[in-house]
Amino acid sequence: MPVPRPTRAEIDLAALRHNFQEVLGAVGRGCDVLAVVKADAYGHGVGHVAPALAAAGARLFGVALVEEGVALRRLGIEQPILVLGGVFPGQEAEILTHRLTPVLYDLNGARRLNSAARNAGQAIDYHLKVDTGMGRLGFRVETLGEVLPVLKQLKSLHMVGLMSHLAVADEPDRPLTGLQYQAFAGVLEQVAGYGFTPHYRHIANSAAIYSRELSGCNLVRPGISLYGGLTGGPFAHGFTQRPVMCLVSQIAQLKDVPLGAGISYGHRFVTTRHSRVAAIPVGYADGYNRLLSNRGEVLIDGRRAPVAGTVCMDWILIDVTDHPDVQVGDRVTLLGRDGDAVITAEEWAEKIGSITYEVFCQVSKRVPRIVVNA
Numbered sequence: 001m002p003v004p005r006p007t008r009a010e011i012d013l014a015a016l017r018h019n020f021q022e023v024l025g026a027v028g029r030g031c032d033v034l035a036v037v038k039a040d041a042y043g044h045g046v047g048h049v050a051p052a053l054a055a056a057g058a059r060l061f062g063v064a065l066v067e068e069g070v071a072l073r074r075l076g077i078e079q080p081i082l083v084l085g086g087v088f089p090g091q092e093a094e095i096l097t098h099r100l101t102p103v104l105y106d107l108n109g110a111r112r113l114n115s116a117a118r119n120a121g122q123a124i125d126y127h128l129k130v131d132t133g134m135g136r137l138g139f140r141v142e143t144l145g146e147v148l149p150v151l152k153q154l155k156s157l158h159m160v161g162l163m164s165h166l167a168v169a170d171e172p173d174r175p176l177t178g179l180q181y182q183a184f185a186g187v188l189e190q191v192a193g194y195g196f197t198p199h200y201r202h203i204a205n206s207a208a209i210y211s212r213e214l215s216g217c218n219l220v221r222p223g224i225s226l227y228g229g230l231t232g233g234p235f236a237h238g239f240t241q242r243p244v245m246c247l248v249s250q251i252a253q254l255k256d257v258p259l260g261a262g263i264s265y266g267h268r269f270v271t272t273r274h275s276r277v278a279a280i281p282v283g284y285a286d287g288y289n290r291l292l293s294n295r296g297e298v299l300i301d302g303r304r305a306p307v308a309g310t311v312c313m314d315w316i317l318i319d320v321t322d323h324p325d326v327q328v329g330d331r332v333t334l335l336g337r338d339g340d341a342v343i344t345a346e347e348w349a350e351k352i353g354s355i356t357y358e359v360f361c362q363v364s365k366r367v368p369r370i371v372v373n374a
Ligand SMILES: Cc1ncc(COP(=O)(O)O)c(C=O)c1O
Pocket: 036, 084, 165, 204, 205, 206, 207, 221, 222, 223, 224, 225
């Protein structure tokens, strides 16, 4: 086996377990947790994350795709797996084979699933998705009067959950979230009126869990808060989240350059003094976003040092002139904590005009995920 280069994402399972416990503390008794582990656990590596969350007490799991659900079963996850993105034509057999729970948001999909289940002599549990204001997936509330009688006829389908999704939960001052909760309460009654008895009722993502009363619901669907990516102001409330991912590398080369030297593609950084520049083997192909050119910072021995010039596909250059003691082989932290210093996903997201979710998901497949604190 060739020895890999030193760039890696360290995944701190103790931090993951801590964040999960914080969610449990926030929702209190009587509410189950569905851990959202879609997109390879938001880039953290589902192979380690899902078993750790199962052991910590996650009662259900959420994925976007049928394929992701199948992968979870192959990992040995036995809990119910909710396929949040629903089922595309032809994927019905996988739902049955792997005992996945689809989210239903259109009648044609429902009919296809019903036929597949009937032909197999089985029943399929599903969660009904209602659009109370997100404007994405789900039956619109005003169509339920037509939809529910049709679903009632599909005898091989069994509604075990009723759900909706919030559009602005991360902006607690906006009234829409309250209106969506109100609409959801109305839908609960309407569904009961047609004789459905969905066991699970859920609408809250991470931001809602940390900013609202969750009345009427008995399940929450945290994703980003499990990974420590929702630490901003209005969500503090005495709870702490710890970053789970630490992206690190090493200094591969150190070079002294004179005043006026151009650094990296385009020479967008030109030294204004005699300088020392460190080359780090990480680039945009690893998820180190090119918008961090001349803007990003890294930590070396607990101290900040700036990215000099353009981020390349496989390399970044760091101006370490102010840290003359650094050596080839020193650990470089791109994201995460080093001593008292930390580079958060929020800081990174702000610099690239994005969100923490994308920062994590961008860390590419060629970066090995290494478990720490198993
Ligand atoms: C339907 C659904 N529920 C829950 C979540 C988890 O949201 P968050 O990561 O903000 O907690 C997502 C993520 O996008 C989602 O699409």
